[in-house]
Amino acid sequence: MASTKDLARRMLLLAAGDTVEAAGARFRQAAQAGTLHELLGTDFTLPGLPTSNAVQWIYGNGMVSTKDGRAIYDQLKAAPVDERCPLCGHGMVRTLDHYLPKNTFPALCVDPLNLVPACADCNHAKGDVPPTSAETTPLHPYLDHIDNDSWLDARVAESEPVWLEFYVSPPPTWDSLLIDRTRHHFELFGLAELFSVQANRTLNSIRQLLRSALAAGGESLVRAYLADEAATRLAHRPNGWEGVTYRTLSRDGAFCSGRFGL
Incomplete structure (x- = not known):
């Protein structure tokens, strides 16, 4: 806001500070109560600022384009471990997604809790539609543990x-x-298909190793290898598709006996 040269605009932005702070508090209260779907965009406007101007001035110009704002933007985007998208657990973080859409809730457009690191696919899949019920409220990676x-x-x-x-x-x-x-989150972001495709790629990459293990030690050696790989990965990410892939294969007798293809 301080970098805004237009005095009238700067005064409007400064006057909106209390509204932005109150909006953030209300957002957190609703998240804790499980009532985010009940929030109305009309209660999250900024006084004297049309929505399009508010979002462009505060988010587009203030956070994304200025040196100080961009530093905060990049810090939020870099928060996930290994740059892994927290919405799908697989893709690389490329953007910040507004958990509640910025054009509907302009007073939250730069609230850190409303800015979720995401891969491009998840950002696109989520879109700009706010939740309409408790059951269809997507999981928030920093609130739903x-x-x-x-x-x-x-x-x-x-x-x-x-x-x-x-x-x-x-x-x-x-x-x-x-x-x-x-389950809604799983469907919204297409995780069943995403994980299945990745699991199939993993299987293709280890098929020759499994053939060698089967020839050298039979089913027990194949199972032991898969179980060890599962334990290693699940210790790091208990719900990662990689660990679940190895665990599932290790528990399937037909697969360990050679169903993976000779």
Whole structure:
């Protein structure tokens, strides 16, 4: 705001400071209460500023384009470990996604909690539509800490070539709302297909190794290799598709006996 040369615009932006702060507090309260879907965009406007101008001046010019603002933008984008998109757990972070759309909630356009690092595919899949119900509220990677539990699983499909089908397998401690939200998130970002494609690529890359293991030590050696790989990966990411892939294959007797293709 301080870098804005237009005095009238600068005064409007400075006057909006209290509104932005109050909007952030309301956003956090709703997130904690599980009522983000009840928030109305009309309650998150900025006084004296049309929505398009507010978003462009504060976010486009203030955060993305200025030196000080860009430093904050880049810091938020670099937060995920290994630059891994927290929405899908696979893609590389390329953008910041507005959890609640900036054009509907302009007072939140630079709120750090409303700016989620994301890969381009997830940003596109989520779009600019706010949640309309508790069940269709996407998981927030910094508010919904579901990875403390094991919830991702897969099965070996009865098909040729071998194909893994991924799905949400919630623990018994989860309530129905969290289950619905996780399944909606899984569907919204196309995670079943994404993980299956990646698992198939992994299988193709280790098929020769599995053939050698089967020839050298039979089913038990194949199973032991897969189980060790699963344990290593799941220790790092309990719900990562890589670890779940190896775990699922290690538990499938037909696969370990050579169904992966000789």
